[in-house]
Amino acid sequence: MRIHQISRFHNIGQGLFYSSDFYLSDNRQRFRYIIDCGTSNEIELIKGEVMRYANTFGKDNKFLDVLMISHLHWDHVSGIPILLSAFKKKGIMVKRFILPYFDGPTRAFLLVKWKRYAGLLGSWFFDFIIDPLDYLVRKFGDVIKEIYVVMPSYPNNSRIDKIIPPKIKDKNDIVGVEKEDVEEPKDLKKPKGMNGTSVKYVRGCRLSIFSSIEFDFWFRPVTGSLIRAFRRVVQDSIKKEGSLENLLEKLKKGSLGTHHLVKAYDTLSSNYGMDFNDTSLCVSIIAIDLKGEFSYILFDRYKYYPLPSLGPFPRRLREVFDRSIRVSKHNSIRKIINTVPLPIEYNNLKLKFGYLFTGDMMLADKGLYDKFLSHYRLKKEKIHVLYVPHHGAKTSWNIELIKDFKKPFSVVSAREDASTGHPNYRVVNDLDLNVPWVLVNENNPFNHYVELFF
Template identity: 20%
Template sequence: MEAMIWSLIPLKIENTRIQMPVGQGFFHAGWVGFPEAEEKFFYVYDCGAMNKFATARNREIKKLHAYVGEGARLDLLVISHMHADHVNGVEALVTDGKLQVDTIMLPMIEMKERLLSFATTAHDDPASAESDFYREFIVDPVAAVSRFDPRNILLVGRGDGGAPGSGSPGDSPLDGGSDLSGEGRGYTWKLVGQGIADFLSPDAGRPQIAKIPDTSALRVFEFRNWQDAWLIAPYVDEEITAKNDLFISNLASELRIKVAELEGRLSSTSFVLDLVTNQADKLQSAYISCHGDLNRTSLCLYSGPVGSVAVDHRCQVQHGPWVSNLGHPRIAWIATGDAKLSKDAKCDALLEHFKDHLAKVSTLTLPHHGAAADFNQKLLTATKPSFCPVTADAVKNWQHPAASVTRSVASEGAMLLVVNADEATLVREDVWTGTP
């Protein structure tokens, strides 16, 4: 993670982001810096890998700790969805004061879907399903992450409208959410956007828990400089419930109880904890008959400038021995998690949500490790990215990334960057915007 040397230009905002080589999983870290700030805003999007790649995952967590220093503040931890290969490194990342996490953001997901996600993990990666933290996370995500003592937990659901950040009324503080803010030495962030923040923990105790719409975002800016800002904006791609209902019906049969009784008992944390701890075989059996074309809730994320904040932009990308330098205003990053975007309506909804920011995107992480069943050509034609990282490694006969997706990326003139468990495949991006 050695620092790169840049041309000497007056900087306004700089963003360093690193895609960690953890094999089949996802682990991304980023920093936003300003010229007069003593510290940088630090965020992480997912931290996990299949158990087969636990050595690589743990190696990269230790490297990040060494890079930032144990006890450093992690301003924002974003968890995209409930699969273990995106979340099973979180405990090692932040437990025992290794990082002091300030705010955690994750999508609101119903119990049915959480159980189905656990069943998927139990089927594909049984060792990861045996983690106490992962079981607790499935049973009660808020309680599970509260042990890390965050100041805020933000539960994100679908909102009515798009991402803020282009000089619209959405740049104002979220209704009822004026207290959702934070700061470091020289920088500040505020939750802005349209909609209402619904606080679930009205007392002064920690953590502060709030439901927010994905029409809100974190606006990060240098102290007293509201205009030159960076945006961390979510989008929730929601699951389709038909398979969930089939899964619950199958599970009721496995448990030899009626569906209505099972659904009623899902509100009991002790019942669900017993399911994931002692009856994983029944969950797997219920999953096997409906695992074909599943769609899970996934939180996508934009990280980029709020608007056209300056006239000079640069982007440098390092992948193995290769270094690419670009001098255009496309310096933003969009991650799609495991969103299933193959259907035009779902892909169009994501593009509409981020429409004011698409022209700034240089990097688009491909959905679900580059799987063809989740990909849509519109993602590329609308964003015109220069780089398409895909985090994948050899597992069974999974087409990650699929040959058709690889061809699509090449046909659009973009560069496919495959990140696996080899340290040499790390992707580091350093982008900045300033004035000549």
């Protein structure tokens, strides 16, 4: 069996909008998915990319199989209503909308954090933070078929030493699902008036595509004394206000009675920095039983891009791309894919093919990194492309990623002018000295094409 893939890190600046298709050679069966859809740059940037993407759906292809958001930061979700509105207009359904569970203290934290920028953000964003399920069902219940809320994962004590893809139960389907259904949490209730959308709270969620590609979703919240202290302040405030809903509404309005939460947030951010994020959903996407001697990956743009504004680097920009051209068929349209010769270990996949998306996970925290590594221990040898956490922020970066995942090709998404401080110059230096990597910004997307043989 041969599976093709075309993927794109869209050029939206600081944020992430990643889209990809897996499809068979006969082009009749296709799995389409998106990871995050947001930017902190001008909203017109992502609007243009979203509309171009929506136009790739034909009359016989009216489904997006998975739409995943890693966390509720503006630069990762600002394009969600634009995307779903475009889908609604074109009659495109989202089969599975996947997001992590956000408890009450986390949503209170996010409201305090983002309320300071209320004049720059859409009002819908605060409704989304207060109750993401209610917002999605109320606004786009006729577009979304299922919502999976991924709960925090248990510590991984499994002794399984082989990756077994979830079984595909329906012969007419190409997707298998494995998950543990859990009870509805008390502080995030299913919305009223479901409009045909089902909501499932799950743990240990995995998908298999064509019984050969596995998606493995995971997250654990950050812990620590300051975080626990903030959560206690929130719990005390809930008791005072009578309910979580009342507290969140007061935070949305910026009521004076919530100043103690603002103070607690300031204490937290002064110690962890403004890059603090305690919840991010990660996903690995790997090939199982790959015949790597025939499989390969082609990149259309390959850059080392140390930015001189980030630290004591010489002014240099080395570009090695447009060296060769490969013409392939995709959606019955011939597309030119500009490729670059890479070291053979990066071009020829051998027995290794996989992606690892980390959102804004704070992997600089050793305890969290150890849990993260434990969960993905069987995937370490298979990861080929790493999405560098939090746009290269130092609070999320761990150089052990390079060693533990065997020097993966790395992708950083950030603003071209680096005005947010991302990527951090130490992260740039670690990447530059150890792995091939690429910077995706508002002017440069990053596309790649893959052929996998099984």
